Amino acid sequence: MIETSVSRHHQNFFQVIQSYYQLTKPRIIPLLLITTAASMWIASQGKVDPVLLVATLSGGTFAAGAAQTINCIYDRDIDYDMERTRHRPLPSGRVQPRDALIFAIALAVISFTLLAVFANLLSALLAMSGIVFYVGIYTHLLKRHTTQNIVIGGAAGAIPALVGWAAATGSLGLPAWVIFAIVFLWTPPHFWALALMIRDDYAKVGVPMLPVIAGDTATTRQIWLYTLILIPTTLLLVYPLHVSGIVYAGIALVLGSIFIKKAWALLHDSSNQQQARSLFLYSILYMMLLCAGMVIDSLPITHQVTTTVMAFSGQ
Ligand code: HEM
Numbered sequence: 242m243i244e245t246s247v248s249r250h251h252q253n254f255f256q257v258i259q260s261y262y263q264l265t266k267p268r269i270i271p272l273l274l275i276t277t278a279a280s281m282w283i284a285s286q287g288k289v290d291p292v293l294l295v296a297t298l299s300g301g302t303f304a305a306g307a308a309q310t311i312n313c314i315y316d317r318d319i320d321y322d323m324e325r326t327r328h329r330p331l332p333s334g335r336v337q338p339r340d341a342l343i344f345a346i347a348l349a350v351i352s353f354t355l356l357a358v359f360a361n362l363l364s365a366l367l368a369m370s371g372i373v374f375y376v377g378i379y380t381h382l383l384k385r386h387t388t389q390n391i392v393i394g395g396a397a398g399a400i401p402a403l404v405g406w407a408a409a410t411g412s413l414g415l416p417a418w419v420i421f422a423i424v425f426l427w428t429p430p431h432f433w434a435l436a437l438m439i440r441d442d443y444a445k446v447g448v449p450m451l452p453v454i455a456g457d458t459a460t461t462r463q464i465w466l467y468t469l470i471l472i473p474t475t476l477l478l479v480y481p482l483h484v485s486g487i488v489y490a491g492i493a494l495v496l497g498s499i500f501i502k503k504a505w506a507l508l509h510d511s512s513n514q515q516q517a518r519s520l521f522l523y524s525i526l527y528m529m530l531l532c533a534g535m536v537i538d539s540l541p542i543t544h545q546v547t548t549t550v551m552a553f554s555g556q
């Protein structure tokens with residue numbers, strides 16, 4: 242690891258900032274925040290306090306950054322051995338594990354403080370439990386030991402939806418758990434589609450991701466099953482919960498049909514990397530647009546327009 246110590250001593254200020262930024266795996270965070278925001282919007286019936294929104298999303302960002310940084314510390318051995326992750330700040334020696342840990346603790350403290358002060362204690366505790374779950378349950382207990390790692394571990398990625406609801410209302414209603422379930426059920430198709438493409442990397446370091454252990458056919462079958470459960474789950478917000486209306490229902494149905502179509506195509510051509518890639522990329526777009534649908538549907542203006550249209554069509 243000669244390259245390690247050399248690169249550490251030749252970083253300028255911006256490169257150091259960039260290294261710490263990369264520890265947080267920043268590309269995933271916006272989608273986590275989108276689920277938090279959607280949850281807040283539904284919880285406050287389309288009228289979110291902007292200060293609370295900004296504080297909650299900032300708190301969520303810091304919590305997710307802390308979780309990812311600790312994950313980077315824990316996984317630095319296998320990250321060094323995988324081509325995709327070798328250039329991360331820890332395996333490449335740009336940041337020392339001890340410094341990364343201090344950084345993660347600082348992020349967690351800022352997150353907790355922001356949420357506890359601007360939102361409430363419940364949302365702050367939920368965010369901390371997200372960190373504990375992602376690090377303790379997913380990264381430590383499951384990731385290297387079972388093919389169900391991302392199914393159970395996926396619950397960590399669904400916690401931001403609970404944080405949003407708790408921040409807006411101070412409690413956790415049934416709809417919060419439905420949004421949690423949506424992200425939870427979405428995670429296996431999202432991740433396994435990707436894992437089908439990068440299976441060899443995981444196999445090399447002995448991480449038992451489903452495609453490594455069970456093969457392509459079994460994986461695409463599982464993706465198909467989770468997709469089939471996911472789509473009706475998205476509609477629970479409309480019926481029986483009545484927290485979302487016809488606009489969201491339409492969006493969820495159209496988006497869901499495309500998801501099913503792609504999962505079906507992959508099921509019948511399970512070693513087709515292009516199909517897997519297409520499903521992975523679509524899974525991200527799907528979650529973004531579904532959450533956008535929740536927000537749009539919750540706005541008072543949407544409510545006014547739909548009731549007016551309904552009244553006219555009823556005459
Ligand atoms: C245990 C659950 C999950 C696992 C194991 C997982 C794994 C991954 C991996 C390995 C990547 C590729 C990123 C890279 O190349 O560095 C990825 C991409 C991504 N994931 Fe997930 N993911 C999970 C859950 C989630 C959740 C809950 C969200 C947000 C709601 C999410 C959002 C994203 C996004 C937006 C990308 C694309 C990032 C990019 O542009 O490269 N993931 N995921």
Ligand SMILES: CC(C)=CCC/C(C)=C/CC/C(C)=C/COP(=O)(O)OP(=O)(O)O
Pocket residue numbers: 269304305308309312316326367368369371372375384397398399400401404
């Ligand atoms: C409320 C709160 C703080 C929640 C935290 C939720 C959180 C950080 C979820 C991230 C899920 C995710 C992208 C896992 C990556 O898996 P991996 O680490 O196995 O991926 P890798 O193979 O790229 O390292």
